[in-house]
Amino acid sequence: MSKSFYVTTPIYYVNDVPHIGHAYTTIATDVIARFNRLKGNKVFFLTGTDEHGQKIERTAEANGEKPIELANRVVKRFQDLSGALNITNDDFIRTTEERHRISVEEIFKRVEAAGDIYLSEYEGWYDVREEAFITETQLEEIQNMPEDKRPVIEKVKEESYFFRLSKYQEPLLEHYEKHPEFVQPSYRLNEVARFVEGGLRDLSISRTTFSWGIPVPGNPKHVIYVWFDALTNYITGVGFPSDEKMFEENWPADVHLVGKDILRFHAVYWPAFLMSAGLPLPKTVFAHGWWTVEGEKMSKSLGNVVDPYQVVDEFGADVFRYFLLREIPFGQDGDFSKSAIVARVNGELANGLGNLVSRTLGMIEKYFDAKVPEPTAFSADDEAIREKAFSAVSTFEKEMDEIAFHKALVSLWHYIAEVNKYVDESVPWTLAKEGNTERLATVLWTIAQAIGAVTILIYPFMPISAEKMWSRLGSTDSLDSKHLIHAKEWGVVQSGQTVVKGDSLFPRFDDK
Ligand code: MSP
Helix, strand or coil: CCCCCEEEEEEEEECCCCHHHHHHHHHHHHCCCCCCCCHHHHCCEEEEEECCHHHHHHHHHHCCHHHHHHHHHHHHHHHHHHHHCCCCCCEEECCHHHHHHHHHHHHHHHHCCCCCEEEEEEEEECCCCCCCEEEHHHHHHHHCHHHHHHHCCCCEEEEEEECCHHHHHHHHHHHHCCHHEECHHHHHHHHHHHHHHCCCCCCCCCCCCCCCEEEECEEHHHEEEEEHHHCHHHCCCCCCCCCCHHHHHHCCCCCEEEEHHHHHHHHHHHHHHHHHHHCCCCCCEEEEEEEEEEEEEEECCCCCCCHHHHHHCCCCCHHHHHHHHHHHCCCEEEEEEEHHHHHHHHHHHHHHHHHHHHHHHHHHHHHHCCCCCCCCCCCCCHHHHHHHHHHHHHHHHHHHHHCCCCHHHHHHHHHHHHHHHHHHHHHHHHHHHHHCCCHHHHHHHHHHHHHHHHHHHCCCCCCHHHHHHHHHHHCCEEEEEECCHHHHCCCCCCCCCCCCCCCCCCCCCCCC
16 A cells, blocks of 8 residues: 655634635645646645634624624635635644544543643743734743734643643654755754744643633543644544544645644644654645735734635736745745736746747747647757756756745746747747748757646646636646646656647736
């Protein structure tokens, strides 16, 4: 039985509707999933919603609804996002599902059986927005913040079950040491390791002052801490504890993709829970950066929260996907603005790629009755552009394996520029005028192969456009049946296929 490539998004809180931050994590995960399918891997891709906890309970209360009513209403906005953004998740997990309660109870019992849970009292501070217990150091940091930047925290004093996190300080450090790929980008690993070296205190993992959550097995006065509950979704989603076959096929996860704000939960608490329960650890936790909007932090109070559905309406899903992953090096923060999207569309999509496709297909229509011609003798230039395609595919693959989307796209557009240069230098319009049909056929055939390769490579990023390009090239098979190796198969676009120039693939936007 071969192991699947298993990739996850964080599960989203249902206290609020999705914004571009959520769309970002989900799109990036989708591109990883699609790229791995393109490599020929079996893939399992999980996303979902985090529906328990004090924050959800309070939001529901404020709306005059039951928490489950709030969850049932908001979850639709997250589920529909898959359609709007072309997300290929295999499952969508909600933490209020029965399968998840069973899974959380089971891991709780295993951790308890390992001697890592004890009853005591928590006295300290809690951040309801982040659903996080505040450590002494964090409290100090908060007190030093300017007043308007300080998170709202509350004093808590209640009976609580604790997890012996302190016991895992050394094992965690050892794991980071042995598996530096566990936390990426690498500068994030250093942050996490410094935090753990600073000392780990046992973690409160149950609450008694509200009830919206999964009860502690054997003591229903307590509900399980929402992060213990939420992190467990990653194993519930692949069949834990009942479907052993599915679990074996998928666990451990290859990549948990998360925002930098929730790295600690994934790189410290989650592996400690898993070690305690005797389960294998995920291979990589990758933390991405945060988006600001026109230079400002995105927030409800500023009224600048960007709705992903609106961006899709205005620019289309492909442009949105391309922009988010091309604009900033993955891992770093970036700024979102319509003018930045327009600049990318006009400069790279319309000019670079769209123009290459439309002029090539236009010439095949005009000079060869829309049939991809037969090549004859290849010149050194033809060979060179083919060689460049091979190395473009290899570079792309390497950069995608490193989850460096931005680099992969830059390299690919570098190749597209090379192909445009080849077109200009081969002067097909002059060859046509001179009646040099043989050479013209070889040149247009060569460009068609280059476009075929590019189509396969952009498929994970811009699935709709890639499919359009694929059918305009006259291919009748599905792009889904193509793998990365086909991008190197110079000849993937066959002579005799009927092309269609069609309307412009990436219409330009007015940059005012
Ligand atoms: N429910 C937890 C995750 C539990 S995972 C076991 C949670 N949910 S969230 O809805 O608040 O956030 C989900 C993701 O959205 C996080 O990865 C977070 O980093 C991301 N983003 C939220 N705002 C963002 C930006 N402004 N920019 C980029 N990503 C952002 O945390």
